[in-house]
Amino acid sequence: MAEFVSAGRTIDMKKFFNERGLMLFNVIFLTLITSFAGMIVLNGMKKNENYNAELKIIALYLAEEQFAELESLAAEGNLTAGGKSFLGDTDDLKNYLYENDKKINSQIPINFEVDTNVSSYSSRLYRAEVKVSWTFKGEKKFVELKKNILQKNVS
Amino acid sequence: MAEFVIALPLLILLIYTLVMIFLNVAKQTEKQSADYLLEEEANEILERIKNDARAATEVKLEHDGEEFQTVIFVFHAIANTNPNIYDVHDTRNYIIYSKNQIHADEDGQEPIYRVYAHRKKNPTFPTSPTSGDNSFGNTTVKKLKFTIREKNILHISLTLKSLKTKRMLTINTSVFMPDCKKFEGF
Helix, strand or coil: CCCCEEEEEEHHHHHHHHHHHHHHHHHHHHHHHHHHHHHHHHHHHHHHHCHHHHHHHHHHHHHHHHHHHHHHHHCCCCCCCCEEECCHHHHHHEEEEEEECCEEEEEEEEEEEEEEEEEEEECCEEEEEEEEEECCCCCCHHHEEEEEEEEECCC | CCCHHHHHHHHHHHHHHHHHHHHHHHHHHHCCCCCHHHHHHHHHHHHHHHHHHHHHHEEEEEEECEEEEEEEEEEECCCCCCCCCCEEEEEEEEEEEEEEEEEEEEEEEEEEEEEEEEECCCCCCCCCCCCCCCCCCEEEEEEEEEEEEEEEEEEEEEEEECCCCCCCCEEEEEECCCCCCCCEEC
């Protein structure tokens, strides 16, 4: 094997690839691999914070709010089939994600959209489908809830 | 001998990296479970209030302050002790209270507030671990407000704060109260 010149020093390649040299080589590679794996894991951790779980529970309760309004309409005999806008408090459609990490207090506004469709199931029974959607970090997510609502017999 | 001189620091670096990874994973797990706890506790409190509100025949509100309100539900209860009395009213209060506990950290101090469910007829009625005595909660209530929208709808707004991660969660919801006849204090 030829002699290898690097940084003014000559490295004998025969010596480099003998048993002791190979062990050194192994340790260097292991360290590199571990640190790379570590960097990947640590980098992935920050992105792993699952805010969507928090947003989902807010969305579920927004759907409950819409159901409460629809039930109230049904109790008076005023529920009709067709699409509906959000009947609850419209201030509730805007919520905030509070992040408090390393003394940085930031509020990220999140807008929720509520789509409601009420279909007539039988003469008095209605089926309401409420879909609550939101966008977070460019990702659009939604929850969809369905409920049968009995209209009060007004006669 | 020469290879050990180079290999030993590298080995130390390797072990250090591994330890750092494990510490970070543990820290992240703690943070994530604090978030789950926050969500679960908010869910528990709202679910209990919703269940009581649906059964309520009377609802009373006591203004305690700008942030907190105490709500009292009166509902029919089954008289299992005396079968001759069939119409029994029971009340349940949701009280915000501070157990004179103060949470202190580098940002300062703040009192810890909890939601306490109290049933009159049966004071030993087990309260939930989350909303009752809050035994596993590292959370504090920042806001709990009730308003009546038209047509028997009780609007609830709850803000919980995690003391571990300092994150806040605000949930707004409404509940329809079909049998409620009497509204006081709204």
